[in-house]
Amino acid sequence: MPSKHSVLMSLAEIISKPTSTPAPKKSAFREWFDSILFAVVAATLIRWLFFSAFVIPTPSMENSLLVGDYLFVSRLHYGTTTPVTPLQMPLTHQTIWGTSIPSYLDWIRLPQYRLPGFTDVKNGDVVVFYLPVEHPDMYQKYSNVLPDLRPHPTDLRSNYIKRCVGIPGDKLEVRHGQVYVNGHVQELPPRMQNEFFVSVKTAVNEENVFRKNGIVDYTQFTETFGDSVAANDEAGYIVKTTAALAERLKTYDFVKRVEPVFMEKGLKEPYLFPTTDAVDWNKDNYGPIAIPEAGMSVPLTEVNIALYGDIIRNYDGNENVVIENNKVTIAGKQISDYTFKQDYYFMMGDNRHDSADSRYWGFVPKDHIVGKAVFVWMSIDPNPTSFLKKIRWDRIFRIIE
Incomplete structure (x- = not known):
């Protein structure tokens, strides 16, 4: 039978032995790799979520x-x-x-x-x-x-x-450059920029006049802009700037007048959405159009097919859509009206x-x-x-x- 002393010695030896093998120290490359991986994962999550x-x-x-x-x-x-x-x-x-x-x-x-x-x-x-x-x-x-x-x-x-x-x-409409929503004038953005014709009496130091006022987009007037902007012998510039800066330009003694430039109503602009001859819109006189809302239905007239055909075919989750001769068929069935499946926005x-x-x-x-x-x-x-x-x-x- 083992003595009390030998039992205590055996317990002491067991306690003194390491319970597990210590983890090997990470190499410099492994520490660098783990840090980069953590940073990429964290940045990806922040970029996606927040x-x-x-x-x-x-x-x-x-x-x-x-x-x-x-x-x-x-x-x-x-x-x-x-x-x-x-x-x-x-x-x-x-x-x-x-x-x-x-x-x-x-x-x-x-x-x-x-x-x-x-x-x-x-x-x-x-x-x-x-x-x-x-x-x-x-x-x-x-x-x-x-x-x-x-x-x-x-x-x-x-x-x-x-x-x-x-x-x-x-219901959105643009009239002479002004946006109307549901029949009401929409407030203009504080720093919105538009085109202005600046009529001048003498040659202009463009650097001191335009660049000094923060105007970087300006073009010397030519006849290609049309007689509706200026008289044939009137010298000037087409500038893109804010209404406030346009008012400041009026204070120069060599400036005769400053007028906003808009396209006339009824003058059809090429490449405008929708691509149809049924409307004669341009960027300054556009609509009226209804912005699609989930659950809203519209009759499929010629104009509405031009306006909403892309939605029906590509964005609303429909399959086998055919649009031709001002007719819309989905899965072989012709439809006369359409109900939107998601919301849409106009930017x-x-x-x-x-x-x-x-x-x-x-x-x-x-x-x-x-x-x-x-x-x-x-x-x-x-x-x-x-x-x-x-x-x-x-x-x-x-x-x-």
Whole structure:
């Protein structure tokens, strides 16, 4: 029988032995890899669930947003959407950085769901959305308006930013450049930009007059603008600017007059949506049109087929749709009216005469809405007058109105 002393020694030896083998120390490469992986996963989740960063590439929203503005877009406002194309490289969109190689595979398509948000899209909101006409059956139809279109899945179409001027169920019309919603004048964006004719008495130092006032888009007047703008012997400029800056130009002693430029009612503009000879609309005199709302029905007249045919065929989840000779058939059955399955929106740029928006390619489906533009966090002038003016300091952390 073992002694008490030997039993205590055996217990001491057992206790002193390590209970498990210590984990091997991670290599520097493994620690680096784990850190990068964590950062990518965290950034991907934040970008998907909460907010995304965008940069303004074109002047279509001037003077509210300028080329070179970097902004944050909230996905929480309207509710983020679940991925449709799961096989894509994290933190990319359409292509791998710096290349033209696709960053996704469309072998798998998932149904899209929208998580709850805390508001709906409202008239006047500045909204980021996926460009609908990058649909595989649509991009060639609108190549005259947007020549660089390429087909992509819904959640990988190009991000566009415009102001929502019509929400589901609205009746919208543009009269002489002014937007009317449900018969009421819609308030103009505070920094909305339009075209003005500036008549001058003498030659103009363009740098001191226009650039000094923040006007970068101006063209010396020629007869191609038409006699409705100026007399044949009248010298001047066509400038794109805000109403406030147009008023400031009137104070110069060499300026004779400043007048807004609008297309005449009844003058049909080519490449405008819808593509039909049944209407004679232009960018300044457009509509009236009804913005589709889920559950709303419309008779399929010639004009309505032109307005809503793309929706019926490509965005509302219908199959076997045929539109020809002003008739619509779904699964072989001709229909005389149509009930919409989801909400749609009408978007316009604040630079009203230099924006390829819903007036040119149609409605934005709700499942294409990405988020609400909230504020500018950085602004870089692509054409600064000096290196010190490369950063537009007055625009940093500007709230988007």
